[in-house]
Amino acid sequence: MSNRIIVLGIETSCDETAAAVVDDDRRILANEVLSQIDDHTPFGGVVPEVAARAHLELIDGVIERALEKAGITLNDLDAVAATGGPGLIGGVLVGVMTAKAIAAVKGCPFIAVNHLEGHALTARLTDDVAFPYLLLLVSGGHCQLLVVEGVGRYTRLGTTIDDALGEAFDKTAKMLGLGFPGGPAVEKTAQAGDGNRFPLPRPLKGRPGSDFSFSGLKTKVRQTIEALPPGDLLDQDVADLCASFQVAAGDVLADRVGNALARFRDLYPDIDTPVLVVAGGVAANQVIRARLQSLSSGKGFQFIAPPPNLCTDNGAMIAWAGIEKLRLGDTDAMNFRPRPRWPLDPDAAPAAGVKA
Ligand code: KG4
Ligand code: ZN
Numbered sequence: 001m002s003n004r005i006i007v008l009g010i011e012t013s014c015d016e017t018a019a020a021v022v023d024d025d026r027r028i029l030a031n032e033v034l035s036q037i038d039d040h041t042p043f044g045g046v047v048p049e050v051a052a053r054a055h056l057e058l059i060d061g062v063i064e065r066a067l068e069k070a071g072i073t074l075n076d077l078d079a080v081a082a083t084g085g086p087g088l089i090g091g092v093l094v095g096v097m098t099a100k101a102i103a104a105v106k107g108c109p110f111i112a113v114n115h116l117e118g119h120a121l122t123a124r125l126t127d128d129v130a131f132p133y134l135l136l137l138v139s140g141g142h143c144q145l146l147v148v149e150g151v152g153r154y155t156r157l158g159t160t161i162d163d164a165l166g167e168a169f170d171k172t173a174k175m176l177g178l179g180f181p182g183g184p185a186v187e188k189t190a191q192a193g194d195g196n197r198f199p200l201p202r203p204l205k206g207r208p209g210s211d212f213s214f215s216g217l218k219t220k221v222r223q224t225i226e227a228l229p230p231g232d233l234l235d236q237d238v239a240d241l242c243a244s245f246q247v248a249a250g251d252v253l254a255d256r257v258g259n260a261l262a263r264f265r266d267l268y269p270d271i272d273t274p275v276l277v278v279a280g281g282v283a284a285n286q287v288i289r290a291r292l293q294s295l296s297s298g299k300g301f302q303f304i305a306p307p308p309n310l311c312t313d314n315g316a317m318i319a320w321a322g323i324e325k326l327r328l329g330d331t332d333a334m335n336f337r338p339r340p341r342w343p344l345d346p347d348a349a350p351a352a353g354v355k356a
Pocket of ligand 1: 014138139140141142165166167169170181182183184187280281282283284285286311312313
């Protein structure tokens, strides 16, 4: 028997049914992600009830495939981790119930992982980053700046006061008829566009602090579309709007993150080369990554972005967070109840209209 720890991670909080096997040497032995895009496309967005049913249908097969690819059986697992929230409750229930069942049958620990913590700790799986570091978490449901002090220890420096950035990407794509999910579609379309053509707002830019706002940007995209000549949008208009949106979003991020870098320096003056980590689905965007990279190097920060397939939702991040928690003896009882809302920093002051 080796001392190696092997954990199965299950992610079902949105529209990806995912399972992965990871060990404590930071090796990803399998990482299976089944997207439900085809189920949701006719509705132009994720339908919670459809997602829950699809998770139920897919989860067993996804786990089987992950175990097979990893070359292990359930008997080799040291623990089973599943996203316990925040997210669409029907899907979270499916993952949690499945994980509990495996843990109960195999007599190994069950670990409920905060989905946001899964994103937050991914850079420790991929790059072995030491605590503390500054984290920009940009996904479909969240847009936050956090100091990651340790497992389960977060201080929020800023959050969105309206939409998350991923949501703004998705809504922009929908208005332009680019389909769902919008982020990758906007990024691809923007490659042929002129980012300076449309003057879009940079909400909160130049203001103190690190909160975000994206709803004004989204509204201006709609008004810009309405101001174009009636009829079908030209491909060039669509590309220019995507590019202009992306540049504006990058400007806002750079401004807000810039303030957070300064704040992090104040908090930890003794760290010579502090680290900025970006995580969450929007972190898969190459234009945004490049923007944050140049901001970081200009301010003496090391910039770390996990590979794009580990930025968007996946089971490996849940398995890894499970390993981190297991090492600390932080496992969960069988009566754990899924949490539709589960802030990383429960002490953060609520900002007006904020999604925690
Ligand atoms: O982290 P994630 O997979 O799920 C949530 O936890 O929300 O993030 C999904 C979000 C969606 O809004 C999607 O449009 C966005 O991330 N996204 C992107 C890109 N890939 C995914 N946004 C911009 N550019 C991308 N390449
Ligand atoms: Zn996510």
